[in-house]
Amino acid sequence: MEHFQIAIDGPSGSGKSTLARSVARTLGILYLDTGAMYRACGLKALDLGIDPKDEPRISSMLENLRLDILFEQGSQRVILDGEDVTERIRMPGVSVAASDISSLRPVRERMVQMQRQIAGKRNVVLDGRDIGSYVLPSAPFKFFLTADPEERAKRRLEEMAVRGVIDLTFEAVLADLKYRDHQDSTRSFAPLVRTPDAIVIDTTSNTPEETLAQLLSYLPEEVRSGSGSGDAS
Ligand code: DC
Numbered sequence: 001m002e003h004f005q006i007a008i009d010g011p012s013g014s015g016k017s018t019l020a021r022s023v024a025r026t027l028g029i030l031y032l033d034t035g036a037m038y039r040a041c042g043l044k045a046l047d048l049g050i051d052p053k054d055e056p057r058i059s060s061m062l063e064n065l066r067l068d069i070l071f072e073q074g075s076q077r078v079i080l081d082g083e084d085v086t087e088r089i090r091m092p093g094v095s096v097a098a099s100d101i102s103s104l105r106p107v108r109e110r111m112v113q114m115q116r117q118i119a120g121k122r123n124v125v126l127d128g129r130d131i132g133s134y135v136l137p138s139a140p141f142k143f144f145l146t147a148d149p150e151e152r153a154k155r156r157l158e159e160m161a162v163r164g165v166i167d168l169t170f171e172a173v174l175a176d177l178k179y180r181d182h183q184d185s186t187r188s189f190a191p192l193v194r195t196p197d198a199i200v201i202d203t204t205s206n207t208p209e210e211t212l213a214q215l216l217s218y219l220p221e222e223v224r225s226g227s228g229s230g231d232a233s
Helices: 016-027 034-048 055-063 094-102 105-120 131-135 149-162 170-186 208-217
Strands: 005-009 030-033 067-072 075-080 124-128 141-146 199-202
Touching: 005 016, 005 131, 016 030, 016 124, 016 208, 030 034, 030 075, 030 105, 034 055, 034 067, 034 075, 034 094, 034 105, 034 124, 055 105, 067 105, 094 105, 094 170, 105 124, 105 131, 124 131, 131 141, 149 170, 199 208
Parallel strands: 005 124, 005 141, 030 124, 141 199
Antiparallel strands: 067 075
């Protein structure tokens, strides 16, 4: 196998990024978090006071948007117009803006082009909503993660607490998640969808280690042992 891609899709909080990060570490390959790219677009709209659903204004915003994804020792930095926004894109409010802006076709076309460029050159694991269905439809390994909404909201709340955000309620996080689930899976262009060739993993009662073991068990030995040309840089 010359280069291979692992696609991990699923709704918010299903455990995609935790899983993708540990898959990348285990196999010594690159991890591309595609949600971070939509978050950067959403953040720029918020910073400029533009409604992330206003397609004409967002289209002209895109003309002046410079997005660079850097990979440093296996971790991804997001550089927006020269500013490192890796931490800011995780703040509350950015999630919904990212979901809103990601439903616009010009935004998706620009991001998908970058994603394909990054994924074309090396072994890589990508997580998102449309990786297996649209970005890399011929990826040899596709997974679709699910988990109960309450469990996903609990995880998001814990993740935000680790980042120092403690003024969120469970109900607010759950509502935000349901809004994004609905919007991400009903938008007309490249929605969140499970393709028939994706392996479904329900992570509701799994530890991250169990989910990782489950995914690895579906990969052939040549991929697991890293005999394909690993490239984490
Ligand atoms: O994975 P995340 O929560 O960081 O993603 C933020 C939003 O970006 C999500 O609500 C939908 C959008 N997104 C998308 O439309 N397609 C992707 N491949 C990844 C994210």
